[in-house]
Amino acid sequence: MTASGLAIEVQGLGVRFRRNRRGRRSIKDLFSDSSRRSKPGEFWALRDVSFDVKPGESIGVVGRNGQGKSTLLKLVAGVLLPDEGSVSVNGGVAPLIEITGGFVGDLTVRENVRLTSGLHGMSKAEVTRRFDGIIDFAELGEFVDTPYKHLSNGMKVRLAFSVVSQLEEPVLLVDEVLAVGDKAFREKCYARIDELLADGRTLFFVSHSERDLRRFCSRGLYLDKHRLAMDAPIGEVLDRYNADYA
Numbered sequence: 346m347t348a349s350g351l352a353i354e355v356q357g358l359g360v361r362f363r364r365n366r367r368g369r370r371s372i373k374d375l376f377s378d379s380s381r382r383s384k385p386g387e388f389w390a391l392r393d394v395s396f397d398v399k400p401g402e403s404i405g406v407v408g409r410n411g412q413g414k415s416t417l418l419k420l421v422a423g424v425l426l427p428d429e430g431s432v433s434v435n436g437g438v439a440p441l442i443e444i445t446g447g448f449v450g451d452l453t454v455r456e457n458v459r460l461t462s463g464l465h466g467m468s469k470a471e472v473t474r475r476f477d478g479i480i481d482f483a484e485l486g487e488f489v490d491t492p493y494k495h496l497s498n499g500m501k502v503r504l505a506f507s508v509v510s511q512l513e514e515p516v517l518l519v520d521e522v523l524a525v526g527d528k529a530f531r532e533k534c535y536a537r538i539d540e541l542l543a544d545g546r547t548l549f550f551v552s553h554s555e556r557d558l559r560r561f562c563s564r565g566l567y568l569d570k571h572r573l574a575m576d577a578p579i580g581e582v583l584d585r586y587n588a589d590y591a
């Protein structure tokens with residue numbers, strides 16, 4: 346528990362990236378005291394982002410392509426470190442996107458489930474206990490010994506969601522990748538997200554689907570021009586986003 350009892354605290358968060366590969370930092374840059382300035386070819390993908398999340402809140406992250414939504418999720422997941430500011434998360438996070446990226450193509454479905462569940466804190470005994478449930482939910486019973494690289498894209502997402510939804514972390518990060526699943530499977534995922542929310546989990550949801558955002562989220566964060574343009578109830582955030590870009 347953070348001292349404040351909050352699920353997530355984000356303060357003055359900023360991340361910058363290089364626009365092209367050639368813009369390497371020189372030795373001179375290493376010694377220059379210009380950490381707050383961006384160097385040629387660098388840009389802030391996110392800057393000055395601050396917000397708090399209470400346990401059990403469900404937050405929808407809204408914004409046009411490239412405004413920093415996935416970057417924000419990566420920072421909350423702890424797989425990307427900020428150049429400015431801080432993120433503190435109370436307890437662990439279950440990040441859908443990182444699970445997908447963590448699968449190993451040459452390993453089988455069975456081996457990948459064991460590997461990723463283990464990496465995300467499940468004990469061996471727990472993985473064994475939950476294994477059949479994970480495979481059943483993903484509807485991949487016939488593919489447990491198939492190399493991961495031979496699954497279809499939709500099957501890969503099924504597997505990732507199935508693993509992530511079994512983790513007992515208090516914060517669940519779900520992004521657009523879910524949209525790859527077919528309609529029937531998406532409905533199943535949505536029902537599972539409802540269950541996790543009812544169980545008191547905190548949800549961070551990135552989506553371009555207004556319907557899904559309204560369905561799951563009570564609060565919205567609107568990222569525009571790489572800054573937090575609005576933090577308000579999801580309906581108000583969507584109205585503003587639509588007014589800006591309709």
Ligand SMILES: Nc1ncnc2c1ncn2[C@@H]1O[C@H](COP(=O)(O)OP(=O)(O)OP(=O)(O)O)[C@@H](O)[C@H]1O
Pocket residue numbers: 362363364390408409410411412413414415416417
């Ligand atoms: N590793 C990286 N190196 C360089 N630039 C990056 C990197 N990751 C993201 N970016 C850039 O940072 C910006 C924000 O990207 P991000 O993926 O967070 O956007 P997004 O809001 O999730 O977009 P979308 O709606 O298209 O998924 C973009 O300009 C992107 O090109």
